[in-house]
Amino acid sequence: MEKGIIFSIEEFAIHDGPGIRTNVFLKGCPLRCVWCHNPEGISPYPQYFTKKDERTICGYEITSDDLANQLLKNKEIYKYDKGGVTLTGGEPLFQPMFVIDLLKKIRPEIHTAIETSGYANSDIFQKVISQLDYVLFDIKQTDTVLHKKYTGVGNELILKNLEILCSSDIDFVIRIPLIPGVNDTKENMLNILSRIEGAKFLKRVELLRYHKTAGAKYSMIGKQYNPPFDVNRKPAIYNVFESNHIKTIIL
Amino acid sequence: MNPRISHLRDYILNKEHHVYRRSLTELGIANMNETFAREGVHPVRRSAESLSAMLKMEKPIILPGEKIVFTRTIDDIPAIYTPEEWDRIKKEHYIHERGTVCNISPDYETTIKLGLDARKNEVEEKLKHLSVEDVEGEIFLESVLICISSLQDLIGRYEVYARSIGEEDTASVLEAIKTRGATSFREALQLLRILHFSIWEASNYHNTLGRFDQYMYPYYKNDIEKGVITSEEAFDLVEEFFLMCNKDSDLYPGMQQGDNGQSMVLGGRDMNGTYLFNELSQMCLQASYELELIDPKINIRVDKDTPDEIFERGSRLTKKGLGFPQYSNDDVVIPGLIRKGYEKEDAYNYVVAACWEFIIPKYGMDIPNIDAISLLGCVRDCLDDLGSCKDYDSFYKCVERKIQAEVDRICIKHKNLYIIPSPMMSLLMAGTIERARDISLGSKYNNYGIHGTGIAPATDSLAAIKKYYFEEKRFDYQTLMMAINTNFENNPQLKELLRKKAPKMGQDDDYVDSICTVLLDSFDKALDGKVNERGGIYRGGTGTAMYYIFHANNLGATPDGRLAGEMIPANYSPSLFINQKGPISVIKSFTKPHLVNVINGGPLTLEFDQSVFNNDESIKKLGMLVKTYIKLGGHQLQLNTVSKEKLLDAKVHPEKYKHLIVRVWGWSGYFVELDECYQDHVINRIEFGL
Numbered sequence: 001m002e003k004g005i006i007f008s009i010e011e012f013a014i015h016d017g018p019g020i021r022t023n024v025f026l027k028g029c030p031l032r033c034v035w036c037h038n039p040e041g042i043s044p045y046p047q048y049f050t051k052k053d054e055r056t057i058c059g060y061e062i063t064s065d066d067l068a069n070q071l072l073k074n075k076e077i078y079k080y081d082k083g084g085v086t087l088t089g090g091e092p093l094f095q096p097m098f099v100i101d102l103l104k105k106i107r108p109e110i111h112t113a114i115e116t117s118g119y120a121n122s123d124i125f126q127k128v129i130s131q132l133d134y135v136l137f138d139i140k141q142t143d144t145v146l147h148k149k150y151t152g153v154g155n156e157l158i159l160k161n162l163e164i165l166c167s168s169d170i171d172f173v174i175r176i177p178l179i180p181g182v183n184d185t186k187e188n189m190l191n192i193l194s195r196i197e198g199a200k201f202l203k204r205v206e207l208l209r210y211h212k213t214a215g216a217k218y219s220m221i222g223k224q225y226n227p228p229f230d231v232n233r234k235p236a237i238y239n240v241f242e243s244n245h246i247k248t249i250i251l
Numbered sequence: 252m253n254p255r256i257s258h259l260r261d262y263i264l265n266k267e268h269h270v271y272r273r274s275l276t277e278l279g280i281a282n283m284n285e286t287f288a289r290e291g292v293h294p295v296r297r298s299a300e301s302l303s304a305m306l307k308m309e310k311p312i313i314l315p316g317e318k319i320v321f322t323r324t325i326d327d328i329p330a331i332y333t334p335e336e337w338d339r340i341k342k343e344h345y346i347h348e349r350g351t352v353c354n355i356s357p358d359y360e361t362t363i364k365l366g367l368d369a370r371k372n373e374v375e376e377k378l379k380h381l382s383v384e385d386v387e388g389e390i391f392l393e394s395v396l397i398c399i400s401s402l403q404d405l406i407g408r409y410e411v412y413a414r415s416i417g418e419e420d421t422a423s424v425l426e427a428i429k430t431r432g433a434t435s436f437r438e439a440l441q442l443l444r445i446l447h448f449s450i451w452e453a454s455n456y457h458n459t460l461g462r463f464d465q466y467m468y469p470y471y472k473n474d475i476e477k478g479v480i481t482s483e484e485a486f487d488l489v490e491e492f493f494l495m496c497n498k499d500s501d502l503y504p505g506m507q508q509g510d511n512g513q514s515m516v517l518g519g520r521d522m523n524g525t526y527l528f529n530e531l532s533q534m535c536l537q538a539s540y541e542l543e544l545i546d547p548k549i550n551i552r553v554d555k556d557t558p559d560e561i562f563e564r565g566s567r568l569t570k571k572g573l574g575f576p577q578y579s580n581d582d583v584v585i586p587g588l589i590r591k592g593y594e595k596e597d598a599y600n601y602v603v604a605a606c607w608e609f610i611i612p613k614y615g616m617d618i619p620n621i622d623a624i625s626l627l628g629c630v631r632d633c634l635d636d637l638g639s640c641k642d643y644d645s646f647y648k649c650v651e652r653k654i655q656a657e658v659d660r661i662c663i664k665h666k667n668l669y670i671i672p673s674p675m676m677s678l679l680m681a682g683t684i685e686r687a688r689d690i691s692l693g694s695k696y697n698n699y700g701i702h703g704t705g706i707a708p709a710t711d712s713l714a715a716i717k718k719y720y721f722e723e724k725r726f727d728y729q730t731l732m733m734a735i736n737t738n739f740e741n742n743p744q745l746k747e748l749l750r751k752k753a754p755k756m757g758q759d760d761d762y763v764d765s766i767c768t769v770l771l772d773s774f775d776k777a778l779d780g781k782v783n784e785r786g787g788i789y790r791g792g793t794g795t796a797m798y799y800i801f802h803a804n805n806l807g808a809t810p811d812g813r814l815a816g817e818m819i820p821a822n823y824s825p826s827l828f829i830n831q832k833g834p835i836s837v838i839k840s841f842t843k844p845h846l847v848n849v850i851n852g853g854p855l856t857l858e859f860d861q862s863v864f865n866n867d868e869s870i871k872k873l874g875m876l877v878k879t880y881i882k883l884g885g886h887q888l889q890l891n892t893v894s895k896e897k898l899l900d901a902k903v904h905p906e907k908y909k910h911l912i913v914r915v916w917g918w919s920g921y922f923v924e925l926d927e928c929y930q931d932h933v934i935n936r937i938e939f940g941l
Binding site: 083 | 759832833834835836839865866868869872873875876878879882
């Protein structure tokens with residue numbers, strides 16, 4: 001049986017896939033996005049977390065059986081609420097064997113979704129998405145150099161997996177975080193559009209505006225938040241998707 | 252909202268109509284009680300004459316743009332007894348709250364339909380056939396006639412005034428309903444306004460509005476079908492009627508400003524299985540949404556088959572942060588009422604009282620808030636016996652005995668109840684004319700309701716004792732008692748264990764939740780077979796009203812890790828120390844007990860941060876959550892949207908938040924007008940963010 005490290009299970013998630021969902025946050029992420037708002041999800045290991053002078057451990061090991069049983073407890077509720085479970089993080093594909101094992105145990109009773117940066121080996125990506133009902137796929141930047149500059153990694157794998165996703169038969173959503181002065185250009189939006197246009201199972205695009213409360217958790221894990229952009233500036237919104245008949249929501 | 256309503260709303264919120272108010276002394280009607288006492292006037296007649304004097308002194312006022320008239324111009328209600336008389340009565344009787352008829356659901360429908368003249372004839376007819384020995388009956392019926400005539404007289408003066416300022420339409424409406432029943436939606440609303448106005452003026456309070464969307468619907472439908480009004484015009488009138496409920500409400504008595512009991516119930520299923528939500532129900536939700544005022548307080552009767560759309564509409568209103576709609580579940584409430592002896596037809600017609608107690612319109616003279624038992628207090632009181640209990644079951648038996656003893660003690664208290672008569676309210680309740688007896692003496696249903704405070708902390712305390720003391724033996728009796736008696740000062744580690752680590756109701760943990768099921772069943776069982784002096788039964792409930800403050804203030808430290816005097820949650824809600832798993836776990840836990848057995852009412856309250864509802868999709872999902880609670884068998888649900896930052900700021904800068912509305916225990920009020928202890932409680936409640 002596989003074991004994984006998670007740092008939170010949150011009920012009544014209403015922004016991460018259809019219906020009312022439960023989000024499972026998996027620990028560990030290969031990216032280092034400068035705007036990351038879940039910095040406690042980056043390290044793959046449990047770590048201290050201090051909130052209001054109270055120190056707790058963020059992250060714990062759990063077996064796929066235990067987690068599956070916890071999630072299955074609410075399978076009826078997910079049916080009532082046309083929802084399910086969304087795996088997020090961190091980067092869930094960072095613990096692929098655990099994810100695959102878990103999905104096997106909770107499907108098909110539970111509608112399953114993943115929120116991913118798409119940064120993973122394509123074999124793994126393909127294998128995981130074949131076990132899913134829904135994918136929330138993040139795209140930050142189509143330019144490889146800029147991607148590396150702001151997230152610490154290149155985007156070759158991500159773009160390749162995006163191609164796989166676009167030609168698959170799985171419902172998916174494209175999520176674009178809009179970071180002021182980093183990726184909120186019309187050019188970037190048009191480039192993203194050209195890569196997703198025509199995908200049959202694309203449900204919509206979600207534009208997630210940067211919010212300055214994103215930095216709140218850094219001090220709690222003993223880190224400093226020094227983003228190389230103006231946190232007080234509102235990101236520019238170039239909604240090139242709606243005009244190309246792709247449903248778009250701005251969150 | 253059209254400009255007329257918008258102007259009227261500003262006018263009322265700016266309290267401009269307060270300039271017309273005069274005091275009792277100014278009007279020379281402050282001391283009628285002395286005359287009554289001197290002349291030995293019968294109490295029923297005193298009530299009628301007092302109301303009559305008030306109505307005579309009311310000055311017809313029409314606010315700019317008003318179509319539905321009647322404004323209070325007297326700022327107080329005179330007492331009918333002298334202080335000496337009242338002291339004597341209090342010595343000899345049990346007095347509930349202020350002593351006047353309150354918290355019932357009047358039958359406006361009959362009088363709106365038949366008209367005041369027809370009601371007068373009915374009373375006169377009864378008088379003619381009354382046996383000569385029935386002196387009480389005669390006084391009562393004559394008193395009702397005084398009320399009707401005085402009311403007709405004031406309507407007449409309003410009519411003359413309306414005509415004198417060129418308000419011909421209003422004058423015609425008043426002229427018509429002075430004598431006969433309403434024939435149009437506007438007439439029906441005007442007569443409803445007058446009847447509602449008059450019971451407040453008769454010193455009755457917590458005067459609910461009942462199933463407005465049902466009893467007003469025939470007038471609405473008829474007007475629309477005949478083309479008398481458009482639906483836009485009808486909507487304007489609904490909005491205006493809602494505004495009227497906020498016009499004099501600062502004069503209505505309650506525990507706090509806002510606690511005035513103007514609840515309205517929409518929807519519900521009838522005995523044939525038809526769901527009764529209609530265009531008028533929808534207009535009520537919309538009016539409330541647009542006006543953003545605390546009255547009337549909206550309740551929606553729903554069940555497992557209620558269309559999703561209704562829950563969505565309700566959620567849109569929830570987003571406004573007014574603290575309503577509140578939901579009640581017909582699938583649980585109706586069988587629960589029938590179980591307690593209510594006739595099927597009446598149970599299907601249930602409404603909520605001022606806060607959430609389930610009552611029956613027209614026929615119910617229940618006192619659903621006569622008292623409260625502290626369930627957490629019962630658990631604490633049994634700690635002395637804990638040392639001699641060999642296992643959890645024997646300890647729980649002590650708790651059960653304690654609950655029984657408390658219930659026995661409480662039920663004895665309500666002997667020789669006295670309620671100040673109200674011939675005016677009597678006119679609006681079924682059977683009073685036929686019986687020739689005042690409603691204060693009772694009606695078809697005379698049941699008493701007992702709130703149960705501290706349900707979740709009592710459950711948590713029992714769970715902690717069961718798990719840590721009996722099963723895991725983590726501490727011995729002396730250790731626990733030392734900690735409780737020193738308010739945990741000697742043992743902060745134990746406090747942390749009990750407060751933070753121990754299982755809590757609301758985490759979807761059967762271990763704890765099943766304890767609550769047993770606890771509530773014990774509460775119900777303790778009340779079983781109790782009969783009050785009016786022949787009514789006792790009903791247990793999950794509400795707290797303000798008792799959650801009283802009971803917590805006087806209670807020492809408890810085994811859930813709570814310190815002496817520390818708050819407990821209001822109504823049927825999780826502990827304030829719970830390690831939240833989320834609202835799904837909360838609703839699962841709180842729907843496990845047999846809620847059909849605790850039918851006095853009292854909602855689960857869920858608090859949400861305002862950020863949750865930032866788009867239509869999330870509002871829809873909130874509606875789904877509500878429906879899930881109903882499907883799982885929840886009885887009643889209240890949802891609040893608050894932002895903690897906003898509330899904290901409002902405490903510091905009240906001037907910036909004059910119109911900020913929050914839900915307190917069973918009613919919504921203006922935050923800045925609440926006492927600090929209630930403000931703090933609202934701030935400290937558990938809130939779900941994202």
